[in-house]
Amino acid sequence: MGVVKEIKCQDCGPVPIHHGLSKAILIIDWFSTPFNKFSIGLTRLISKVFNGFGIDDIGYIFWLLSKVGLAKVKYEPDDLNSDRARCIWEAANKRGIKVKEIRAFGRTLELFVAEYDGKKLLFEALPRPKGPRSKGYYWMDNKAKMRTEFMKAGIPVAFGDVAFTFKGAKKVLDRVKSLHSEALVSGKPSGSGLVITKPHIGSRSRHTNIHLLTDQELMRGFKIAKKLSPFVIVDQELSCMVHRAAVLGGNLVAVLRREPPYVIGDGVRNVKELIEEENRNPKRQGPYFHQIPIDEQTEAELARLGLSYTTIPASGDMVIVRNNIGRSSGGSNSDVTDLVHPDNKVLFEKVAVVIGDSIIGIDFIIEDISKSWKEQYPCGVIECNSVPFLDLHHFPLRGNVVDTSGALWDIVWPEAKVVL
Helix, strand or coil: CCCCCCCCCCCCCCCCCCHHHHHHHHHHHHHCHHHHHHHHHHHHHHHHHHHHHCHHHHHHHHHHHHHCCCEEEECCCCCCCCHHHHHHHHHHHHCCCEEEEEEECCEEEEEEEEEECCEEEEEECCCCCCCCCCCHHHCCCEHHHHHHHHHHHCCCECCEEEECCHHHHHHHHHHHHHHHHHHHHHCCCCCCCCEEEEECECCCCCCCEEEECCHHHHHHHHHHHHCCCCCEEEEECCCCEEEEEEEECCEEEEEEEEECCEEECCCCCCHHHHHHHHHCCHHHHCCCCCCCCCCHHHHHHHHHCCCCCCCCCCCCCEEECCCCCCHHHCCEEEECHHHCCHHHHHHHHHHHHHHCCCEEEEEEEECCCCCCHHHCCCCEEEEEECCCCHHHHHCCCECCCCCHHHHHHHHHCCCCCCCC
């Protein structure tokens, strides 16, 4: 039996993926674009057919596979399951919904069967209301297509474009610099003269580079993004906090502020001492949050800001010490659901209307979520997710826990009751 080679890539972060396979999938997706309408119609037809056959027919196939040791059924989560799956499973149990997972070849496929009151539902990763998937489900993860649709609907997005060549990427950088300079001269809000690069579909922050100003920096970021995708998104950098909104059944359920590693000054201790104090936080000892690294990358980010480990920040000053918002790099998050301004709530729910789907995760950059987006520039949606990580709302570092998994079951099977 062959040995599976471990994939390592510093640009992928803690969860690396196979570069060649990722790019191949995206190329196939690109060539299949002209047939999207046909494929969506075919998918809806298949959905109706399988709804007619019933879930037991699919289950029977896996039952046969289990007899030859190729598939197994799990009735409770274990170490192979993601936090997202565990939260969905736990929320189902509270409602009297029975969930079992189908595994093949000893691996989790995130393929589940749920049963309630004699009704059954087959789902992958997250349960969805029965019926064909929306058209928006097939394009919301595509950042370029998302931008086009949102601009037509008047939803704010970062200025940028998708580039196949470095020449195309440079055009975006030059335009961003020009807009920045024009705004400074006119006295209008200027936003940033920097850009970011990232693969045009998927990513989860993989192969994303920020703070790009020079042609040399852009070239490096472009090449890194190209390893995962034939097309590269080049966007104006929105320098405020990323807010992740969960919109389920058309309603805003929760908003989480995703934060890069940072410390708050007290006017007495230096940056290194503040990091060491934050690292003593019990919640930063794992499994969800980790300590802020004191290393060369942190030192480099401080230097970019004109700071060092020995700098003593003024009382109340926030100092961002790394540019990666991932939890494995010391990033954190805070629940801010109760702070969301009514205009921002309306905007998030408008996104759901434009996409037309019942499950949407929105990444929105804005300085202050408690103030209207109409009064803050720049701000905008940077991406949407069709299979969002709802578990993040269950485990905030700061703020309230929001049961987004339970809220999802409430729209899938509203008749199910919570078992106390």
